[in-house]
Amino acid sequence: MMGRLPYHDGNGLKKGTWTPEEDRILVDYIQKHGHGSWRALPQLAGLNRCGKSCRYRWTTYLRPDIKRGKFSEEEEQTIINLHKVLGNKWSTIATHLPGRTDNEIKNFWNTRLMKKLLQMGIDPVTHRPRTDLNILANLPQLLAAANFSNLMNIPLDNALRLQSDAAQLAKIQLLHNILQVLGTCSSSCTPPTMEAMNLILAGPTFQENHQLYELLRINSRHEGNGNLPFGFATHELPQLQSNILNIEAYQHQPQFSQYHQPMKVLKICSNNNVQFASSSSSSALPTSTPPLPALVPASPELPPTTVNQTENKINPNDNPSFPSTTFEALGNLMDDEASDSHWRDIIHQASSQSWPIS
């Protein structure tokens, strides 16, 4: 038997593993009376347990609709996909897996799926290639992961992939704008750190935009001259943070994934101020961060980044014109912007060349 040995706490209440007899008492009581107040239940049912313990035992083990046993392949994929969008929201994930409890899913994730992803070179937190080295060295992994990510997804999760791709697109656009700054600032500008690049590209959660902000802030201290990397000035930090928040808010908008043109998230002014550019396809941006986007049904209309599983099994090297990765798709999107040619070259290079570069 697994779990904790039975023992009593300071109040004489029993803790640890439940006995079959205790299980029977709890089930009998709830079937007859419902659980009502969990706090009152133990006394009413004649159990020497705390209410919390009873609630836990019922919801994770004794409930009649609990499905036990091995997780199916489909359940596994669902967990991975949901975790990519929701993070460690085990209870929310559990609502999408009938019969499975949050605790069971959490254990399954911690003991199996995390290791599985790590072995595949995927960061189980970010769902992106592990980025402990510099960004260029990891580009092959990024590209491979883009394909792996698509392979992993079952058709019903196209919408989730869409959201993920849209978020990544925005982050790449942010990186794009940062590079634009580099292109326009003087040679004295501090080059972007690899950590910053990694955060932008690898970050799956909007939380990491804040990490980027923190990175900028910390770097400004290290610089010692009051200036931030990328040509930002320290006094611009509040505005920068505000913009990052706005990016998050904007990425949460349901219509965000429908854009087929790259979005100008940031506009760099001549004085290096950073602000949102007005866009023909977007109106005023929200100022507060909305809640997590609701899961939406798969759409038949998918952008180039969300080709189906069969298509993704095609080796991009066999068909160079096929936009099998987010990078290539992004490159296509940027084709109409002459000023982006340099960036586009980088993308094409990244998607076609062998790395790493040391």
Add this chain to the structure above:
DNA sequence: AAGAACGGCAACCGCCGCAGT
């Protein structure tokens, strides 16, 4: 064969949000 190390999982703990007062 025996002990150590590891893996899996049941159960607990502490925190948080919400509702009622």
Add this chain to the structure above:
DNA sequence: GACTGCGGCGGTTGCCGTTCT
């Protein structure tokens, strides 16, 4: 608005079974 009780959630612990040395 402050306080309290409660349910729910995510992180962590601790034990047993299995595998490794």
